[in-house]
Amino acid sequence: MGILQDLTYGAAKRWIAGKDMETALAKAREANAKGLGTILNYLGEDVTDPAVAESHFEEYVKLQRAIGSSGIDGCVSVKLTQFGLGVLDDAVVLEKAQQLVEEAGDTGRMLWIDMEGSSVTTRTLQIYSKLLEGHKNVGVALQAYLRRSEDDLKSLMDIGGKVRLVKGAYREPPGVAFRSRQEVTENYLKLMRTLFQRGQGFAVATHDSRPIEEAERLHESSPGTKFEFEMLRGIRDDLKLKLAGAGHRVVDYMPYGQEWYPYSVRRIKEHPSNIWLLLRSL
Numbered sequence: 001m002g003i004l005q006d007l008t009y010g011a012a013k014r015w016i017a018g019k020d021m022e023t024a025l026a027k028a029r030e031a032n033a034k035g036l037g038t039i040l041n042y043l044g045e046d047v048t049d050p051a052v053a054e055s056h057f058e059e060y061v062k063l064q065r066a067i068g069s070s071g072i073d074g075c076v077s078v079k080l081t082q083f084g085l086g087v088l089d090d091a092v093v094l095e096k097a098q099q100l101v102e103e104a105g106d107t108g109r110m111l112w113i114d115m116e117g118s119s120v121t122t123r124t125l126q127i128y129s130k131l132l133e134g135h136k137n138v139g140v141a142l143q144a145y146l147r148r149s150e151d152d153l154k155s156l157m158d159i160g161g162k163v164r165l166v167k168g169a170y171r172e173p174p175g176v177a178f179r180s181r182q183e184v185t186e187n188y189l190k191l192m193r194t195l196f197q198r199g200q201g202f203a204v205a206t207h208d209s210r211p212i213e214e215a216e217r218l219h220e221s222s223p224g225t226k227f228e229f230e231m232l233r234g235i236r237d238d239l240k241l242k243l244a245g246a247g248h249r250v251v252d253y254m255p256y257g258q259e260w261y262p263y264s265v266r267r268i269k270e271h272p273s274n275i276w277l278l279l280r281s282l
Contacts, residue, residue: 014234017254024256038074043257068107077112143168144188
C-alpha cells in the first residue's frame with residue numbers, strides 16, 4: 001500500500017496543497033498571485049481519540065495565525081468530527097469551534113464549517129447556530145443532494161446564516177439523498193435561487209457549468225448580492241481565472257495533510273476524468 005500511495009500522490013498533488021502546513025501556505029500564496037482567494041482545510045475526520053482531536057485543534061490554531069501573520073487572502077474550513085463530534089460531548093466541540101471563530105474574527109476572517117455525513121448534519125447545524133449567535137464571521141456548508149437541505153436552508157436564512165452550497169460527496173441512502181445527477185443539480189439550482197433571494201455572503205461551490213452560469217445570470221439581476229464562487233484546488237482552473245477576470249470573487253479550496261489518501265480516493269470516484277490523471281502518474 002505504501003508504494004501505491006506514493007505513486008497516487010503524483011496524481012493527487014493536483015488537488016492536494018501538500019502534506020504539511022508550510023507547503024499549503026506556499027500554494028495559497030500562488031493562488032493569491034493569480035487573483036484567487038483561498039480556503040485551507042487540514043484533512044481528517046471521524047476522530048474518536050480526544051488526544052487526536054486536540055492535535056487537530058492545535059493545527060487549526062497555528063494555521064489561522066499563520067494565515068493572519070503572512071497576510072494571505074484566505075481562511076480555514078473545519079470538519080467538526082475532527083474535534084470529536086459524534087464521540088465527545090458537543091459542548092467540547094463547540095468550545096473548540098468557538099475559539100477558532102474568535103481568532104478568525106480578530107484578523108477579520110471567516111471560519112467555515114464543513115458538512116459531513118448525514119448522521120451528524122443536525123448536530124453540526126445546532127453547533128453552527130450557537131456559534132452564529134455571537135459571531136457573524138462563521139459560515140456552514142449545505143449539501144444539495146440531501147433531501148432535508150431545503151428546510152435547513154430556510155431555517156438558516158431565518159437566523160442570518162452564511163451558507164456554502166455544495167453538492168455533497170458522501171454515500172447516503174436514497175431516502176436521505178437524491179441519487180441521480182439531474183435531481184441533485186435541480187435541487188442545487190433551487191437552493192441557489194433561494195440564496196440569491198434571501199442570502200448575503202454566501203458561496204456557490206460547484207464546478208458544474210449550469211449552476212455557475214445561472215449564478216452569473218442571477219447576479220446580473222441583483223448586482224448588490226454579495227457572494228463568491230468556490231472550487232476545489234486543481235479542478236477547472238481555467239474557469240476560475242475566467243470568473244475572476246470577469247470581476248467575481250473566486251476562492252480555491254485547498255486541503256492538505258497526511259490524510260490526503262482517503263480524500264484523493266473520494267475525488268477520483270467523484271470525477272472519472274481523474275482516473276486518467278492517476279493512470280498517467282502510475
